[in-house]
Amino acid sequence: xxxxxxxRAGVLSGVEALAPGRRPLAxxxxxxxxxxxxxxxxxxxxxxxxxxxxxxxxxxTRSAPTRLAVVGAxxxxxxxxxxxxxxxxxxxxxxxxxxxxxxxxxxxxVVDEEDDGTVILVHDPVSEGLHVRRSGNDVAEGALVFSPGxxxxxxxxxxxxxxxxxxxxxxxxxxxxxLSTGDELARExxxxxxxxxxxxxxxxxxxxxGRDGFEAVDLGIVGDDEDEVVxxxxxxxxxxDAIVVSGGVSVGDRDVVRLVLEKLGGGAIRWMQVAIKxxxxxxxxxxxxxxxxxxxxxxxxxxxLVSYELFVRPALRRMAGHDAVDRPRTWAVAxxxxxxxxxxxxxxxxxxxxxxxHGEVRVEVSGGQESHMLHxxxxxxxxxxxxxxxxxxxxxxxEVLLLDADALAPRNMVQRW
Ligand code: AMP
Ligand code: MG
Numbered sequence: 207x208x209x210x211x212x213x214r215a216g217v218l219s220g221v222e223a224l225a226p227g228r229r230p231l232a233x234x235x236x237x238x239x240x241x242x243x244x245x246x247x248x249x250x251x252x253x254x255x256x257x258x259x260x261x262x263x264x265x266x267t268r269s270a271p272t273r274l275a276v277v278g279a280x281x282x283x284x285x286x287x288x289x290x291x292x293x294x295x296x297x298x299x300x301x302x303x304x305x306x307x308x309x310x311x312x313x314x315x316v317v318d319e320e321d322d323g324t325v326i327l328v329h330d331p332v333s334e335g336l337h338v339r340r341s342g343n344d345v346a347e348g349a350l351v352f353s354p355g356x357x358x359x360x361x362x363x364x365x366x367x368x369x370x371x372x373x374x375x376x377x378x379x380x381x382x383x384x385l386s387t388g389d390e391l392a393r394e395x396x397x398x399x400x401x402x403x404x405x406x407x408x409x410x411x412x413x414x415x416g417r418d419g420f421e422a423v424d425l426g427i428v429g430d431d432e433d434e435v436v437x438x439x440x441x442x443x444x445x446x447d448a449i450v451v452s453g454g455v456s457v458g459d460r461d462v463v464r465l466v467l468e469k470l471g472g473g474a475i476r477w478m479q480v481a482i483k484x485x486x487x488x489x490x491x492x493x494x495x496x497x498x499x500x501x502x503x504x505x506x507x508x509x510x511l512v513s514y515e516l517f518v519r520p521a522l523r524r525m526a527g528h529d530a531v532d533r534p535r536t537w538a539v540a541x542x543x544x545x546x547x548x549x550x551x552x553x554x555x556x557x558x559x560x561x562x563x564h565g566e567v568r569v570e571v572s573g574g575q576e577s578h579m580l581h582x583x584x585x586x587x588x589x590x591x592x593x594x595x596x597x598x599x600x601x602x603x604x605e606v607l608l609l610d611a612d613a614l615a616p617r618n619m620v621q622r623w
Pocket of ligand 2: 387388389430453454460461505
């Protein structure tokens, strides 16, 4: 057995960021920027009003209460180039450019309109710049806006759009082929004879890849047949950046994937027994012909998904250019005992994590813990990391990997801010 650290180090050093390419803004959320973005224009692009109200000269309000003549109006999208003179005001809506000569905004709510709106009564002096959004106070023209390596969020997309940038160079999104292997896996609908089962891994992995922002490609199911597996992997390598195969990597009689990988890897695909539970058997390496990284996951569905979390996802995130490749971790209190026995392995128990009213994260076992018990995985939102030893007693502290960004969101609770 090799340690999890060693196995992960081998995987992470065996992949590199994909080549960048230009993509339209609509496709870049979740990707990683591969160029410097400088601002072609300032944001805001012009001085404009932060409020609905009246553009005034602050000096004219110094002796407030005072009356000003309303000489015009400017709505968002319009521009008024005529200068404001002493004693004048212009009706202005949020986002409209500040007319020349004006230097402050009186909110609608703080003035009284008189004479059919031709005059306003300003009750109190306003200071220069009040409710004026200065050009460039968010982003200055020419400034470095985002650096290479930035993971682009929807807000980043909004900034780029505001700057009139239509496309940016980003690291390519890994295209990942997913293949299930096993003679027992049925393709046909309907009731199955004893011995045959449904394929859980491929749909689950495809769903997980999609959720994690990768491009998932369904490679289907193949039986435990060496030639068939070789054919599908070889074909998929032409169009995939990585390939994930589940099943057949153990030591059983029909574990052909192992043999196939020895053949296709030319010695570069390493088959491992990792000191973890679940997901002990694992294979990783580059295909000799194409250099495509290949991940061989155990067939047991929980093992396959845990293996994905510990090896595949971090590697794919690295290929996608991210430097944060792992799930967030947090310390939690075990509300019940998380039992295990010493066996030289790190255990990843499926747990349900919740933040209690004191802000403490609490975890409880989410269901059956055997590696075929996918239902327990479905109930889980975190994996508790149990180092080798006797486990964690009720009330003890345990580190958990959060599998779900919303894992610790308050549930059915009136949120007080
Ligand atoms: P293997 O890794 O091929 O030895 O399979 C280990 C266990 O996982 C066996 O019980 C298989 O039937 C089961 N298994 C393998 N692949 C899948 C799959 N795609 N979906 C559900 N169960 C699977
Ligand atoms: Mg099998």
